[in-house]
Amino acid sequence: MAIVLDKSHRWRVLAAHLFLIVLVLLVIFPFLMILSISLRPGNFAAGSLIPEHISLEHWKLALGLSYTAPDGRLVRPDFPVLLWLWNSVKVAGLTAVITLTLSTTAAYAFARMKFRGRQAALGGLMLMQMFPAVLALVAIYAIFDRLGNVFPAVGIDSHAALLLAYSGGIALHVWTIKGYFDTIPVEIEEAAKVDGATPWQAFRLVLLPMAVPILMVVFLLAFIGAIIEYPVASILLHEEAKLTLAVGSKLFLYDQKYLWGDFAAAAILSGLPITVVFILAQKWMISGLTAGGLKG
Amino acid sequence: MMPPSTSKRWLPAAGVALVLIAALYGVTLVYAAGETLLAGTMLLISALALWVYSSRRTYAYRYLFPGIAAALIFVVFPMAYTMGIGFTNYSSKNLLKFPRATQYFLDETYQAGGEPLAFTLHADGGGFRARIEEGDAGKAFISGPLALKGTEPLALKLEPAEQVKTTLGDPLPLKDVIAKQPQLKALAFVLPDGRTLRMTGLRQFGPVQRLYEKQADGSLLNQQDGSVLRPNFDSGFYETASGERMQPGFQVGVGWANYTRIFTDKAFQEPFIRIFVWTVVFSALTVLIGSALGMFLAVLFNWDALRFKGVYRVMLFLPYAVPGFISILVFKGLFNNNFGEINLILEALFGIRPAWFSDPTLAKLMLLIVNVWLGYPYMMVICMGLIKAISADLYEASAVAGAGPLTNFFRITLPLILKPLTPLLISAFAFNFNNFVLVALLTGGRPDFLDTSVPAGTTDLLVSYTYRIAFQDSGQQYGLAAAISTVIFVMVAAISLVQMRFTKIARDDRR
Numbered sequence: 001m002a003i004v005l006d007k008s009h010r011w012r013v014l015a016a017h018l019f020l021i022v023l024v025l026l027v028i029f030p031f032l033m034i035l036s037i038s039l040r041p042g043n044f045a046a047g048s049l050i051p052e053h054i055s056l057e058h059w060k061l062a063l064g065l066s067y068t069a070p071d072g073r074l075v076r077p078d079f080p081v082l083l084w085l086w087n088s089v090k091v092a093g094l095t096a097v098i099t100l101t102l103s104t105t106a107a108y109a110f111a112r113m114k115f116r117g118r119q120a121a122l123g124g125l126m127l128m129q130m131f132p133a134v135l136a137l138v139a140i141y142a143i144f145d146r147l148g149n150v151f152p153a154v155g156i157d158s159h160a161a162l163l164l165a166y167s168g169g170i171a172l173h174v175w176t177i178k179g180y181f182d183t184i185p186v187e188i189e190e191a192a193k194v195d196g197a198t199p200w201q202a203f204r205l206v207l208l209p210m211a212v213p214i215l216m217v218v219f220l221l222a223f224i225g226a227i228i229e230y231p232v233a234s235i236l237l238h239e240e241a242k243l244t245l246a247v248g249s250k251l252f253l254y255d256q257k258y259l260w261g262d263f264a265a266a267a268i269l270s271g272l273p274i275t276v277v278f279i280l281a282q283k284w285m286i287s288g289l290t291a292g293g294l295k296g
Numbered sequence: 297m298m299p300p301s302t303s304k305r306w307l308p309a310a311g312v313a314l315v316l317i318a319a320l321y322g323v324t325l326v327y328a329a330g331e332t333l334l335a336g337t338m339l340l341i342s343a344l345a346l347w348v349y350s351s352r353r354t355y356a357y358r359y360l361f362p363g364i365a366a367a368l369i370f371v372v373f374p375m376a377y378t379m380g381i382g383f384t385n386y387s388s389k390n391l392l393k394f395p396r397a398t399q400y401f402l403d404e405t406y407q408a409g410g411e412p413l414a415f416t417l418h419a420d421g422g423g424f425r426a427r428i429e430e431g432d433a434g435k436a437f438i439s440g441p442l443a444l445k446g447t448e449p450l451a452l453k454l455e456p457a458e459q460v461k462t463t464l465g466d467p468l469p470l471k472d473v474i475a476k477q478p479q480l481k482a483l484a485f486v487l488p489d490g491r492t493l494r495m496t497g498l499r500q501f502g503p504v505q506r507l508y509e510k511q512a513d514g515s516l517l518n519q520q521d522g523s524v525l526r527p528n529f530d531s532g533f534y535e536t537a538s539g540e541r542m543q544p545g546f547q548v549g550v551g552w553a554n555y556t557r558i559f560t561d562k563a564f565q566e567p568f569i570r571i572f573v574w575t576v577v578f579s580a581l582t583v584l585i586g587s588a589l590g591m592f593l594a595v596l597f598n599w600d601a602l603r604f605k606g607v608y609r610v611m612l613f614l615p616y617a618v619p620g621f622i623s624i625l626v627f628k629g630l631f632n633n634n635f636g637e638i639n640l641i642l643e644a645l646f647g648i649r650p651a652w653f654s655d656p657t658l659a660k661l662m663l664l665i666v667n668v669w670l671g672y673p674y675m676m677v678i679c680m681g682l683i684k685a686i687s688a689d690l691y692e693a694s695a696v697a698g699a700g701p702l703t704n705f706f707r708i709t710l711p712l713i714l715k716p717l718t719p720l721l722i723s724a725f726a727f728n729f730n731n732f733v734l735v736a737l738l739t740g741g742r743p744d745f746l747d748t749s750v751p752a753g754t755t756d757l758l759v760s761y762t763y764r765i766a767f768q769d770s771g772q773q774y775g776l777a778a779a780i781s782t783v784i785f786v787m788v789a790a791i792s793l794v795q796m797r798f799t800k801i802a803r804d805d806r807r
Contacts, residue, residue: 005598012701013601016489018598024611029671032612034639037629098366106363113356119363128371130723130792133730134759135785138766138778143334143374150329151322166371170363199355228619231731235767246621250737253628254498260629271622290525 020284027233038264057267081266084248091159091244092226095166099222108203111181129171134231140165141235157239165232173218180214220281227274245270301680330395341365376451382779383549387651389773390532390545397546404507406520412502416467426500427464437487444479451484554779567745567752575757579728582667583721595705598683616673624737627666654743656754663755667734683712716802722795726788737762758784
C-alpha cells in the first residue's frame with residue numbers, strides 16, 4: 001500500500017515505541033529485580049537496586065549447600081528447595097502420564113465410536129471443567145483424610161493422594177485430543193481394520209503414532225498444570241519434606257522469617273526451567289488448543 | 297490369522313479375577329473401618345468395571361471407563377460431597393462420626409478405688425524393668441525386660457518378684473523416669489490377680505477403670521459419679537443431664553442451619569455481602585483492564601509501521617510463561633512495606649512509603665496491579681489471533697475513505713472481535729471470581745475487617761474466605777465452609793450458563 005506518510009504518523013510511531021518500551025520495562029522489572037536480589041548478600045540488604053558486590057550465598061543455599069558467612073558462622077539451607085523441585089517434577093510427571101493415558105483413551109472413544117450418552121458425556125465434561133477444584137477443597141480434604149485412615153499410603157501428606165486428586169482433571173484434555181483425532185481421516189484406521197486389526201490395535205498402532213504432536217502438547221499442559229497447582233496441594237501436603245514447590249515457596253516469605261534473597265535464588269532456580277518448557281511448547285499449545293476448541 | 301492360544305485367552309480372565317479380589321479386599325477393609333459410604337462407592341465402581349470389561353456390548357465404554365471414572369470420583373463426587381457436607385456440622389469440634397466419638401468416651405479411664413502401688417524403674421542390660429510393690433501386703437511384682445522406645449499402648453503381665461530370676465540394681469533416679477514418662481504412660485501392667493495398673497504418678501502405678509459404660513438406651517453411665525451422658529443428635533454432642541456439651545462432638549445433619557447462618561446471622565451476613573461485592577468488583581476490573589490493555593497491544597502489533605514487534609511481543613508475553621505462584625510471591629516481596637524494592641524506589645522518587653499490606657484500599661489496588669500484570673498477555677494473544685482473522689480489505693477500504701486509527705478501531709476492529717471475545721471474557725471473569733491462588737499467596741485476605749466478629753479480610757474473595765473458614769483461623773468449620781462453597785457453585789453455574797449462551801451466539805455467527 002502506498003500511502004503518503006505525514007508528520008503526525010511519525011510521531012505516532014515514536015509514541016508507540018515509547019509506550020511499549022515503558023511497558024516492557026514495567027513488565028520485566030520484577031524479573032530483573034529478582035535476579036539482582038538473588039545475587040546480593042543478605043536477606044534484608046536495601047540500598048542500591050544493582051548489587052555492588054556479587055555474592056552467591058543465596059544460590060548455594062538454594063542448591064542445598066551450606067556456606068560460611070563473613071563472621072565465620074556456617075549457614076545451612078533453611079528449606080530443601082531441590083527436594084521440593086524433585087517432588088514437583090515427580091508429581092507433575094506422573095500426573096501428566098496418568099492424565100494422558102486416561103484422556104487419550106476416552107478421546108478415542110468419543111472420536112471414533114458410537115455409543116449411548118456420547119453427546120451428554122461430552123457436554124458434561126465441558127461443564128465439569130468450569131467448576132474449579134478449589135470449590136471442593138473441603139470434600140477433597142475429608143475424602144483423603146478418611147481414605148488415609150484405612151490406607152495410609154493415600155492419606156493426607158502422601159504424593160499418591162495428590163496424584164489421585166489430579167487424575168480427575170481430564171475434561172479439557174479429552175476435548176483437545178478429540179479435536180485432533182477428528183482431523184485425522186478415519187479411513188486409515190478402517191484400512192487397518194480390514195487387514196484384521198482389532199479396534200485396540202488400530203488405536204495403538206495406527207492412530208496414536210499419528211497423534212504424537214497433540215499428545216506432547218497435552219503432556220506438557222498437564223505437567224505444567226500440576227507443577228503450578230497450589231490449592232489442592234496446600235491442603236493435602238503439610239510435612240516439609242513432602243511439599244511441592246508451589247506450596248513450599250510460600251514459606252520463604254513469612255513476616256517473622258523473611259528470607260527474601262534465598263527466595264529469589266530458589267524462584268529463579270525453579271521458575272526458569274518451567275518457563276523455558278512453557279515458551280518452547282507455546283507454539284504447539286496454541287495450535288493444539290484452538291484445534292480442540294473449535295471442533296464440536 | 298492364528299487362533300489365540302489357550303494361555304492368551306486365560307490370561308485376561310486371570311488378571312480380571314486378581315484385580316477383582318484386590319478390589320473386594322480393599323472394599324472389605326474400608327467397610328471394616330466404618331467408612332460405609334466410601335466402601336459403597338468403591339464397590340459400585342468395581343462392579344461397573346467388571347461389567348464394562350466383561351460384557352461385549354460395552355466395548356466403547358472400555359476406553360471411556362478409566363477417564364470418566366477418575367473424573368467422576370475425583371471431580372464430580374467431591375463437588376456433590378461438598379454440597380452434602382454443607383448440611384452437616386462437620387468441624388474441628390464435631391470431627392468424628394458417632395461410633396468413633398462414642399468409642400472415645402468408652403476408652404476414657406479413671407483411677408478406681410484401691411491404693412496406688414509404689415513403682416520403681418530399674419536398668420536391666422540395655423533396657424529396663426519395672427518393679428511394683430504393694431506395701432501393705434508386702435508383695436512385689438516385676439515386669440519382663442522393657443525397651444521403652446515407642447508410645448503405642450501395651451498391656452504387660454507382671455510376675456511376682458520371687459518367681460523372676462533376676463537381681464535388680466538400685467532404682468533409677470527420678471530424672472530418668474521423667475525422661476521415659478511418655479513411654480511409661482502408654483503401658484498397662486496386669487497383676488496376677490487381674491488388676492490393671494496405669495501410671496498415675498512418677499512413683500506410683502494405680503488401678504484404673506473405664507469411666508463410662510454403655511447403657512441399653514445408648515446413653516453412657518459414668519462409673520465414678522453415676523451421672524448419665526446422652527447423645528443429642530440435634531447438637532451433635534453427648535450432653536449431661538443439665539445440657540452441658542462434652543467434647544468431642546460427632547457429625548450430625550443440621551439441615552439448612554449453615555445457610556441460615558450465612559444469610560441471616562448478622563455476624564456472617566455482613567462480611568459475606570462485602571466480600572461478595574469485592575469479588576465481583578475485583579473480577580470485573582481485572583477483566584476490563586486486562587482485556588483493554590491486551591486489546592490495545594494486539595492492535596499495536598497489527599500495525600505495519602511498527603518495527604521490532606517480535607522483541608516486544610516476547611517480552612510482553614513473559615508474565616504468562618512464568619509460573620504464577622512464583623510471580624505472585626515475587627510481587628509479595630517487592631511490595632513489602634518495609635524492605636520491598638517498590639517502596640524503596642517510591643521513597644527515593646517521591647518520598648512516600650505506601651503501606652501496601654495494611655491499608656485496605658492499597659492492598660486492593662496491589663491485587664489488581666498484580667492480577668492485570670499476570671492476566672493481560674493471555675488477552676493479548678487471544679486478541680492478536682482474532683484481529684489476524686479480520687480481512688485486510690476492510691482496513692484498505694477505510695484508509696481510502698480517509699479514516700483514522702480511532703475510527704478503524706471502533707468501527708471495524710472492536711465490533712468484529714467483540715462477539716467471539718465475549719465468551720472468553722466471561723470465562724476470564726469466572727476464573728478471577730475464583731482466583732484463590734492470587735489472594736492466598738499475595739495477601740492471604742488481609743488486612744482483616746476490624747468490625748466483624750468472624751475473621752474476614754478486606755481483600756478476601758469468596759473462595760479464600762471459604763478456605764479460611766475451613767482450614768485456618770475460624771476453628772475449621774468444614775460444614776459452614778462447604779455451604780459457602782455450594783453458594784459459589786450456584787454463582788459459577790449461573791456465570792457458565794451466560795457464557796454458554798454467548799459461545800453459542802459466537803458460533804452461530806461464524807457459520
